[in-house]
Amino acid sequence: MTPFFIRTATPRDLQAISDLLRETWHATYDGIYGAARVSELTASWHSVDALEPRLGRLNSEFLVADDGERLDGMAFAAAGEGRAVVLHQLYVRPGCQRAGIGRSLLREIEGCFPQADRLRLEVEEANEPAIRFYRSAGFACVGSTANCCDDTSGIPAAVYEKRLT
Template sequence: MNASLDVATVAPFVVRRAERADLDALEALEGAFPGDRISRASFARFVANTATDVWVAQRDAEVIGDAVVVYRRGFVSARIYTLVVAEHARGTGVAKALLAHAERGARERGCVTLRLEVRDDNESAIALYRRSGYEVVGRTADYYEDGSAALRLRKRFVGADAHLLRVPYYAQTLDFTCGPAALLMAMRAVGWEGTIGQEQEVAIWREATTVYMLAGHGGTSAHGLAVAARRRGVRARVWVDTAAAAFVDSVRDAGKKAVIELAHRAFTSELASDPDAVRVGEFTVHDVVGALARGEVPVVLVSAARLHAERAPHWVVITGYDDDHLYVHDPHLPDGTERADGVHLALPRRDFAALSRYGRARHRAMVVLAPSP
């Protein structure tokens, strides 16, 4: 970390990294909000967490503003979780200085995008962000506790233009339903008009599950997800590195292996009537980009170990690309994060091949959904 960021003077105040001794002041600043306040416990976690930057502006002995930047493991995008300035210190450059430090900290971590949300009636904050190079990328109704809407803004630190598909976000509601949640997002993006919610999420899991995994509930395979999509009238094709059953090496018991293979045979049998439903072979980042360019939405199997430090297969939706990155909707939201932390996350193209493998067999799989012709 560049030492110049640890303490930087911007007269008549300084911007520095927060410490535990600042918790009282941080909590007091939050008290100025009518709702959506960050708790003292959350601030304590943020200050202690290496995946978070907490900046404070201090004048004499008083903390007059703060900014919290949250990072996601495995991605090169960050989010400004909050930026607040004490009322009596507004209009003196404090917000601009905090924003500058948030951006510099994100750049130092290698981030290419910084995102934030702001109340759509907060004209002074919106003006600051626009002057600082942020663009409005969307609006979310009823975002805040009082029912107010939020504008979603983003700033890119590189010049490449991103091609992003309009993919709605849906977070998985259960530990084992990343596949169904990802499929729901992708189906809606290609025109499926069914209801998105836990009932449909669980129904898809029941249809697509391999029944067993190393521990806990069974995962969902590419073949199973494609079957579930097709049953709902959505065009879906599978691209896998092997015709063998997925996840069979994740269990030791011969009986469980047999059940996984039985489920796989049922999926392949249902897909067999369409010669284009399954493709066996390696795929590359260029294949993913090609699908996106055609308006198709890839749902890709990745290793949760690289994203969430968990030994499990995980499904994500690829939502776009630029010259150097893919963009991802991740249905899993770690504790302390919210919807905005799972949307259009930037993933370096160079990391895709390693990320999109799972298990000892280095299994690779994706399901590509296409709009109706």
């Protein structure tokens, strides 16, 4: 595997991030929701227009894993309520998973919010590889939500948290 580095996302990255998310979502969720629903969600949530406001959002980090030729992973997190940080997205290109990219992105996110005391995320309960990844990184299930990602998605998810030191 080509070495990669973690850096802040830029406007020039947005199409590549959108493409990465579409590829990753189809690989992960087609079997759960069907390709048509996944296409609908990625068109709404992962378009360049939907991603662009994250670049300038205060108290957030928008990161990519770059191997010099393409982006193989991305993460977006933002300050939540109190001293919590919410990890909204962490995705690694399917062919690059299990190569340390996800762990590197997660470590970088954890270090970007020194005031935070916990990191929170939502994960589809049928996404067993992601659940194994987060559990192995020290996350524990603390609840559930009926609407992952936004208030109207209708996608149930488990809520996980990790205490930060």
